[in-house]
Amino acid sequence: MFLIDKPYVSDFLIKTLRKNAYPVVSTAESREMMKDDYLNWISEENAAAIIQKDPHGPLYTNSENALTWIASHTMGSELTDKINLFKDKSRFRELIRSLYPDFIYRTVKLNDIPYLSLDGIAFPFVIKPSVGFFSLGVHIVSDLDDWNRVKNELRIGNLEGLFPPSVLNISAFIIEDYIPGEEFAVDCYFNHTGEVVILNIFHHRFSSGNDTSDRVYSTSRAIVLSCENAFAEFLNAMGKAAGIRNFPAHVELRMDAMGKIIPIEVNPLRFGGWCTTCDLPGIAFGYNLYEYFYNSRKPDWEQIFQNVEDKLYSIVVLNNNSGIPAAHIKSFDHYLLGEDFENTLMIRKLDIKEYPVFGFLFAETSAGNEEELSRILVSDLKKYIITE
Structure with missing residues (x-):
């Protein structure tokens, strides 16, 4: 079952829902965002009853906002408690x-x-x-x-x-x-027995030790294979402690030079926000994370990365670090931005007056051309901003 809410749902996710006839909860928000009568809509009442009856059934949300629906419609349920366990960083x-x-x-x-x-x-x-x-x-x-x-x-x-x-x-x-080391974002799910299945791993690039921004995330065959076993060991221990099953999650963690892993946070019932880390593999090389989760499949990395072994795939988050207030910005030149990358796969445009970012860019980078990622990592984006 899929629970869709604001602020954003991608065309890729909508096509996946339609193609597979996955059940979608018919909320006012999801109906407004996806005006598609061919989706497999189910009523809110039926959805709530399904969750209450089987809190370990497969459920995916695209947004933090959807957790409010779960809390209000399944108050006191085991699922609500698991969500709160991860959302409250103290717990x-x-x-x-x-x-x-x-x-x-x-x-x-x-x-x-x-x-x-x-x-x-x-x-x-x-x-x-x-x-x-x-x-x-x-x-x-x-x-x-x-x-x-x-x-x-x-x-x-x-x-x-x-x-x-x-x-x-x-x-x-x-x-x-503060944990020194490299930071990673992991999309995964815990299957019907509670075993973790890692679906992708992104390396979170920073410009300096004090950088906390979300500008660039990159994945590749090498990144996934070098980290999967160590991350799975930690996530299995965490999942066992939490008692979760059929549970998707977006996990952020750090790994130091000695291989010690420290979790930063766990985002329950979803993968990367704004349909980013979950969409990029499907758009870039046909690997659909939504289908793998819902059908309880495990990835074959050699097959998935066939023909793209030496490529780096990145999400560029276009946060406004220009120092220019959003109220003074007329527009953003997404086309010019795309021209500055070797192979721009997709640009998702957003209104900076309505959202905290100008949008997202998906890029494919050849080995040896990582400079384009280093450049955008430290850019203040003023080159692309048109002011009032």
């Missing part, structure tokens, strides 16, 4: 405490941040909203000067109105150890 840290007994974290109310004692907290550390999205409100604090700056930025007056309530809950924050 999640408690879940994995036995796996990482030395990992330090603390929950703090926003109002208490200016008066917080750092006793027992070593630099560098990370402070972030307990519930958040798009890396909004996330800060890496390297020293005392950094902390004084961040405390000022995290004043209520500076945050209210900056992020929509649906995207960011600023009432509580988590302070936790």
Whole structure:
């Protein structure tokens, strides 16, 4: 069963739903977003009854917003509890405490941040909203000067109105150890026995140690094969602790130079947001993650990456880091942006006045041409912005 909600559903996902006649919950939002009578619509009442009867049945959502529907229609269900377990970063840290007994974290109310004692907290550390999205409100604090700056930025007056309530809950924050190493995003599902099946792995590129942006994510045969076994070992331990089955998830984690894995967060019942990490493999080389999840299939990486072994596939998130307020931006030249890449597979355009990004670009990059990714990683995007 698929539960579709705002802000975005891709044509690729809609075509997948139609082609396979997967059941789609007929909410007002999904009907507005997908005006398609040929989809296999089921009523909200039937959907809620199915979830209550079998909380471990296959269910996929495309958006954080869909979790509100689940909470309101299946209140008190086992599924709702599993969702809350992962969405609340404090509860999640408690879940994995036995796996990482030395990992330090603390929950703090926003109002208490200016008066917080750092006793027992070593630099560098990370402070972030307990519930958040798009890396909004996330800060890496390297020293005392950094902390004084961040405390000022995290004043209520500076945050209210900056992020929509649906995207960011600023009432509580988590302070936790900063984990050095490489960051990855993993789309996976836990099958009917609770075993994890990894469907893709993206390397999250950063421009520096203090960078927390979501600009570039890349995947390839080499990235997947080098990480799959280690990530599966951790995810199986996590899934067993949580007791989840038939459960898709988008997991963000770090791996240090010694191969130690530390989870950042788990996004329940979906893959990458805005139909990104889940769509790119299908658009680029015909590998449909939605079908693999719903049909409980395991990927054969040699077959999937056949003929594209040396290619790098990337998602470029076009966040507005230009310093130009959205109100002063007339338009964004997506065509010019596409011309700056070797092989632009797709550009999804968004209105910066309505959403926190200009859109997304999917790119195929040949080995040896990674400079195009390094270039966009540090770009302020002013080259493509037309102001009022």
